[in-house]
Amino acid sequence: MFIDNFPALEGERAGLRAMGARRLLLLGGIGLILTGMFFGDIFAVYTLHQNAAQVGANLEAAANAALSGSRAAVLTNFVNVGSFLENRGTKVDTHVHMIDFGYLALLLAILQPWVGLAESSKKKIAWTFLVGAWLLPVGVYLIHYVGLARSPLKAIGWASIAADFGGLLVLLATLAYLIGLVVHFRGGGVGRSDELLNDRSLEGRMLFAGGLTLILLGFFHGSYYAATDLYKHEAQDYTLLAQISAGAAVGVRMVVNDALSRYGQLQGAKAVNIAAHAHSIEFGLLTIMMAFFQPYVSLRAAWKRRWAAVLLVGSLMLPVCVLLEMKLGLVAGGAADFAGMLVVLALLAMWIGILRYTGGLDAAASSRSAPGVQE
């Protein structure tokens, strides 16, 4: 009876069977994206700016040490800069890889009907993918803390080895699905349809059109940045560092301080442009993927539309506010963090809707298989 409330067709029910490959990849994928986004928001609020300040302070200290002719102090400060940059870099990599693996998991979930392999094999591959997709970001996160402790290698520690092994698992799983797709299409299984992709609900269309628009905006911005600023920024990076070291070598503090200040601003300008470009395209991909999964979101139609709107507003607002950070400072930064939370909330609501849907399917399946219940 409960299942009658769901707009599911038989094909979808079969495609989302309990602990099947599609369900594993769907729920695991959204879980990865949510964790990655939540981690990114925490990182942005509590670590990113503080870390950037520490890098700047140590670079300044290194420049001052060069001014006073203290080679040892220069090297000490650069060790600190390296440590702070590693801390920042591994956290950004954790955030990015977790979300991207989540996206890939969602895409592979959609493609499952066209993977010409046995369901048991598809399930094993899905588990392999998910284990690798968690292992890589967790390994990358630990690189800064584990370092080279007890490592058999000179430059790569155990955390890096674990991360690389996770990447290998994801790679092999994706390759296996690629072989499955080729097997299916070569076997003439072209006509198989999936009702999931035939959905043309209002929220699905909103998300699809909005996602395509976000991707286009991200591409235009990336092209504009590459054409106008990328090479200029790279040249400035070198010129300013040259000014700092040359100023230090001849003992002119004013030149060093001026170049240090402009170097900090340059790093900020580069970071916000790259982040706006990447987030616009990634959120565009996410909203299109969520458009495909709307039939699985078991919420009232009005709420599905509201959450679709929240996802779109957050997805547009975040890259715009990130771009404005250079002009408006912390106000724009706070608004970008808020937009990130909107995206996380909308995604969480859709995930809960999908969990309700799968729960309904399982309840119906178990009631059908119970003694005395007729099909």
Add this chain to the structure above:
Amino acid sequence: MSGSQRLLIIGGVALAVWGMSYGLWYAVFAEHQALDNIGGSLAGSFAAAADRNPVRMESSLQQYREAKYVYDRQVDVHGHWIGLAMLLIVLGIGFDRVNFAERFKLMLALDLLVGAAVFPLGVFLQTMSHGPLPRAIAIVGSGLVIAGLVGCAVGVVAGRSTDISAA
């Protein structure tokens, strides 16, 4: 599933596998060395400034510049190959919403696939040559992707107009 959809999906998953293989190779064999080179050369230039040694300072800075240039592009190549691969798969799945004739959609799919492969390839070639050819390849590749995306957007809007007028 149409031929254009199959081209985008198979091409997209293959490009993702390629991009991941490149990333794995890079992480294991090149990234740590590149980061050590960047950090070491920059520290070396400041240390040379402290020693009042302008020749070594300049050569260290040049080394830093080259290492940073190559590192930024190698990371970009990995990210763009996989990002564009996911875009191809997404578009392949939703390509039935693009309301053009299949023959034109096949051309659109081919344009997107070639652009997605060639754009990061142009960026990768910049790590080997600072000449204009790699940049031109990257520009052509990104132009193909943008043109394909605009085509898809027009096709989706055309589909909606047809739906509305039919209703």
